[in-house]
Amino acid sequence: MHTASAGNANDNRTALGIACGMGAGALWGLVFLAPELVRDFTPLQLAIGRYLAYGVIAATLIAPRWRGLAASISRRDWIALAWLSLAGNTLYYVLLSTAVQTGGIAMTSLVIGFLPVAVTIIGSRDHGAVPLAKLVPSLLLCAAGAMCIGWQAITAPASGDAGRQLVGLACAIGALMAWTAYAVGNARCLTRLDQVSIHDWNLLTGLVTGAQALFLIPVSLAFEPIRHAGIAWAQFAGVSVAVAVAASIMGNALWNRMSRLLPLTMVGQMILFETLFALLYGFLWEQRLPLPLEVAAFVLVVASVLSCIAAHRRHPRDAAPSQSVTGEQLA
Structure with a gap:
């Protein structure tokens, strides 16, 4: 009876974690559209606008309980917040925006689509994780889906010259590396804290990211002179606030909750939902239906996630992914 109850509890954790992962992916997918909505602004300006808004909102929400919360954060935690904010927010978004503006949404989505492979391989070394051998089918399906998207992007007529495409590819790979480091580091911090x-962890991240954005303003002013009209700045402000609320506040909150509910090997697979939603929004933006290779990519990516879920259901977890998590900790 106890075993059955434990099994149901694990199933409920998994289902809730997957739902949170889907929600985060749907919100994060909007980030791919932002650079297209305000193309006249540079990636650095986009990052500053988004994360200044994120920081202001976070500071407002966290102010009433700041004193008690600050007392519970150690020097080690502040250092972790600093590098996580840099890798997963500031650096990632600058590289992602550059990749979208120079290489397009499809190519950028392809490279980011390999995040599950990188995170899952790293997570397979954690105690109690599903062995990597059992995740091979899921990883192969993921790679096949990403290759379908990539082949479509390569064979489609290029919107720019080869140099711009290479710059976009390099920035997308950089974004992949930055977010892999963030996903692994953030999941392990949430397990420890x-x-x-x-x-509160999400708001603290926003606070630190907002401070980093402030330091970037002089850099932007020095290398990127202000030359936009008032209406353009109004649109830029609207997009920045919308992305900050949807992706940084709501999306990060769902992702952090999922990170405490699922093991790291499964956390990696959930990143696929961001790729899927980014492609969907891209199709809507371009006002077209998906091509055959893109449909195949959707099917393969969904099959990859389902295969990963099945592997975790068959693998008895000796240890919960993040110890015991109370209702207060999940609030």
Whole structure:
């Protein structure tokens, strides 16, 4: 009876974690559209606008309980927040925006689509993780889906010259590396920090990222002169606030909750939802239906996630992915 109850509890954790992962992916996919909506602004300006808004919102929400929360954060935690904010927010978004503006949404989605492979391979070394051998079918399906998207991007008529495409590819690979480091580091921090709620960790991340954005303003002013009209700045502000609320506040909160519910090997697979939604939004933006290779990519990616879920259901977890998580910690 106890075994059956434990099994149901694990199933419920997994289902809730997957739902949170899907929600985060749907919100994060909007990030791929932002550079297209305000193409007149540089990637650095986009990052500053988004993360200044994120920081202001986070500071407002965290102010009432700042004193008690700050006392529970150690020097080690602040250092972790600093590098996680840089890798997963500031650096990632600058590289992603550059990749979208120079290489296009499809190519960028392809490279980011390999995030599950990188994170899953790293997570397979964690204690109690599903052995990598059992995840091979899922990883192969993921890689096949990403290759379908890549082949479509390569064979489609290029919108720019080869040099721009290479710059876009290099930035997308850089974004892949930055976000892989963030996904792994953030999941492990959430496992360690039982005294900090997911909501507060997200707000603290916003606070640190907002501070980093402030330091980038002089850099932007020095190399990127202000030359936009008032209406363009209004549109830029609207997009920045919308992305900050949807992706940084709501999307990060869902992702952090998922990170405490699922093992790291499964966390990696959830990143695929961002790729899927980014492609969907790209099709809507371009006002077209997906091509055969793109449909195949959708099918393969979904099959990859389902295969990963099946592998975790068959693998008895000796240890929960993040110890015991109370309702307060998930708030």
